[in-house]
Amino acid sequence: MMLQGRLARSGVARSSVAGPRCRRVAVVVRASGTGSGKAGVKEALGQLRQGLAGKPTVDPAYLNGASYLKTIGFTNQAEVARVLDIAMNPDSLFLSYGDGRRTKNASARKLDVDTDMRPVIDFLIEKGVGVGDVVKIVSGHPPVLSYSVPDRLAPFWDYMASIGVADVGAAVVARPSLLGLDVDANLRKIVEYLQYTETPPETIVQYICKSI
Template sequence: MVRLAGRSRQNVQMHEGQNLAFLAAGNFLRGLGIDSQAEVNRVLDVAMNPNSLYAARNRKQPANPHARKLDVEADLRPVVEFLQAAGLSQEQAILVHPALLSYRVQERLQPFFEYLTGELGLSPQEAASVVQRRPSIVGVEVDGLRRMVAFLLESGNTKEQVVELMATSL
């Protein structure tokens, strides 16, 4: 009986921690200008719930494999600051692709933008435009994107055509 009580207490503490993280993240998003509680809930569900029903529609794989409990200072603020420094309207990008919040700057965002501006040769403004038009493109691993771009270029597409495809349909 004592073990059950201990587990219950532990489960309650875990849920309270998740609720506090959710509330803090919601306040942070409202500070960015996302005022609708329904939108805040949707964004946080996609970013923090690997089994989100919002993101899982018509998919056979997990909705967001990067989803996890997010901390405002350790996770959300660095992502938003990176997006802002890259020239994006972070509010709009987050509303369109909430999983952006669950990406880590050093592991996902920075390498992605470095690929666009380095290997692909886009200006920072062009890179921001691609991501602003289609924020979900950041969900593609850089190596996968590199292979797709190489194939499209080898198939006779110009760099401009490839960039347009990235922003609209890849």
């Protein structure tokens, strides 16, 4: 049984950065060709690195987000740029399926540190996830920064515990992509189907944690 996301089929990815005089300039990257895709990723990284270095070329949301990620343990600028682009840019070139086809983070938007990002990190820590493992989770599944704690993360944690996952935090650290499962959109349906086919509870837990 396999879960498949919807593919992003647009041939052009767009992102915006602020110019030296605060005017908006569009960066257009063709995603159809391998060479142009690599060039686009390189260009995006260059722009974000300039912003991290203090040059006014990137939206303040990215700069504030980068500063915050550094306080929780991120040290590599390229990794910070990748994480923030996936979390905030709906057309990020960094997000793809395992076979290289592009997908999207449906929750991607400009994030505020105090309103969006910090509550996610605080929630993970409150659930017993160590700071080092929080970095691993965010790096492994950057969209988590754009998830709502009460609407997405808390229900996920509670539901995983309800089906018999003994340590939800450990399961997420081992496989951060689990956070991509939404209880109402897909996770509950998967579990209920397995229960309907009389799959043993321990097998369901193993399947959810290791196979999806």
